[in-house]
Amino acid sequence: MTILSFTLILLCGAFMAGLLGSLTGLGGGVVIIPLLTLVFHADIRYAIGTALVASIATSSGSASAYVKEGITNIRLGMFLEIATTTGAVVGALLAVYMPTNVVAIIFGLVLIFSSLMSFRKKVEFTAGKDDSKAAEQLRLNGSYPSAGGIVDYKVHHVPGGYLMMTFAGVMSGLLGIGSGALKVLAMDNIMRIPFKVSTTTSNFMIGVTAAASAVVYLQRGYISPGLCMPVVLGVLAGAFAGSRLLARANVKWLRIVFSVVIGLLALQMIYNGVTGKL
Amino acid sequence: MKQVLSKYFRDKDVQQLIGKQLRIGVIVSSIIVFIGGVIYLVRHGHEQPSYADFTGVREGLTSLPGIWQGVMENKGMNIIQLGIVLLIATPIIRIAFSVIAFLVEKDFLYVGITLLVLGIILFSMLGGIAG
Numbered sequence: 042m043t044i045l046s047f048t049l050i051l052l053c054g055a056f057m058a059g060l061l062g063s064l065t066g067l068g069g070g071v072v073i074i075p076l077l078t079l080v081f082h083a084d085i086r087y088a089i090g091t092a093l094v095a096s097i098a099t100s101s102g103s104a105s106a107y108v109k110e111g112i113t114n115i116r117l118g119m120f121l122e123i124a125t126t127t128g129a130v131v132g133a134l135l136a137v138y139m140p141t142n143v144v145a146i147i148f149g150l151v152l153i154f155s156s157l158m159s160f161r162k163k164v165e166f167t168a169g170k171d172d173s174k175a176a177e178q179l180r181l182n183g184s185y186p187s188a189g190g191i192v193d194y195k196v197h198h199v200p201g202g203y204l205m206m207t208f209a210g211v212m213s214g215l216l217g218i219g220s221g222a223l224k225v226l227a228m229d230n231i232m233r234i235p236f237k238v239s240t241t242t243s244n245f246m247i248g249v250t251a252a253a254s255a256v257v258y259l260q261r262g263y264i265s266p267g268l269c270m271p272v273v274l275g276v277l278a279g280a281f282a283g284s285r286l287l288a289r290a291n292v293k294w295l296r297i298v299f300s301v302v303i304g305l306l307a308l309q310m311i312y313n314g315v316t317g318k319l
Numbered sequence: 320m321k322q323v324l325s326k327y328f329r330d331k332d333v334q335q336l337i338g339k340q341l342r343i344g345v346i347v348s349s350i351i352v353f354i355g356g357v358i359y360l361v362r363h364g365h366e367q368p369s370y371a372d373f374t375g376v377r378e379g380l381t382s383l384p385g386i387w388q389g390v391m392e393n394k395g396m397n398i399i400q401l402g403i404v405l406l407i408a409t410p411i412i413r414i415a416f417s418v419i420a421f422l423v424e425k426d427f428l429y430v431g432i433t434l435l436v437l438g439i440i441l442f443s444m445l446g447g448i449a450g
Binding site: 042043044045047048077081082083084086087094097098100101102104115116119120122123126127129130133134179180248249251252253254255256257259260261262263264265266267268269270271273274277 | 337338341342344345349352353355356359360363364365366367368370371372373374375376380381382395396397399400403404406407408409410411413414417426428429432433435436439440442443444448449
């Protein structure tokens with residue numbers, strides 16, 4: 042296979058990844074690593090560098106739309122970015138000492154967790170009595186516009202959420218993914234903020250978190266222009282097409298199919314990691 | 320009430336600016352990546368790709384001066400890498416913008432928090448942890 046055909050096939054693959062990632066809300070970066078390692082037989086270190094760049098692209102691209110609508114809680118995002126960027130730097134440091142097959146196994150486990158998360162029944166938490174003092178002092182409580190007027194909400198359990206975000210950052214730095222599922226988990230289940238706000242704020246944070254470790258990976262030579270070029274252009278075009286289709290598509294079945302595919306890819310990654318093929 | 324409203328609108332302006340900056344960053348870097356990609360494919364499209372063994376990318380693609388030197392020589396790979404660097408810089412520039420935005424709002428707590436985030440990223444970039 043020549044570089045030309047390799048690039049064109051990868052471009053199509055990345056387009057599909059971006060399209061499905063944005064339709065199902067799982068993000069485009071999550072499929073890039075199995076796509077590159079299992080289908081294109083690239084070394085996992087190149088795959089990690091490429092996926093990081095892809096998640097910066099999709100996060101910045103879609104965050105611009107959400108920020109405009111005023112749903113993103115910028116203060117909450119900024120405060121939690123202290124946790125995620127610290128974690129990302131630690132993750133990028135760990136990656137040097139971690140054997141690649143162990144990275145593949147951890148990646149597989151996070152992937153399975155992410156796909157299970159997308160099936161989770163969404164229960165909206167209503168503001169409880171346990172108002173967090175820290176949230177008050179850090180001015181994290183916010184409001185967002187909805188059809189029925191401005192909705193106020195409060196942020197809970199700030200230390201727990203911060204800890205979970207640090208973990209999400211480590212995973213992001215180690216595996217080269219946005220780890221959006223972990224971020225949403227921290228904000229929904231621990232900090233109890235509305236879904237609309239947690240999803241968009243998580244997306245807003247992914248780019249910054251990924252950039253913190255991408256600057257390390259760039260210097261280590263993980264970020265290869267030959268791979269990044271088709272992947273970034275493909276994922277961006279796919280995510281854009283996905284956001285256009287989203288209003289019309291019935292995503293329920295799509296999400297199930299995509300999650301099953303991701304689950305199988307994850308098992309394959311774990312298998313290859315255990316047998317030392319990655 | 321008037322105060323609350325004016326605060327809401329100022330926040331809104333800042334958010335609009337940040338949204339615009341993110342979009343411009345993504346668009347400009349994709350255009351540069353695309354241009355570099357065309358040059359790279361025209362020159363090297365017939366060669367064989369080799370990503371199976373990790374050797375790290377070639378010299379000149381891992382630092383800003385090296386990337387820029389290759390861009391001056393019209394190397395496709397370096398032009399792509401320039402676009403990638405710009406893409407990585409987009410959220411970092413967004414942080415720098417936010418510092419100014421919080422400063423305008425006189426929210427000094429968040430000026431501090433945002434500077435801390437910026438500091439962590441700069442440490443990651445310049446702290447020699449790439450090994």
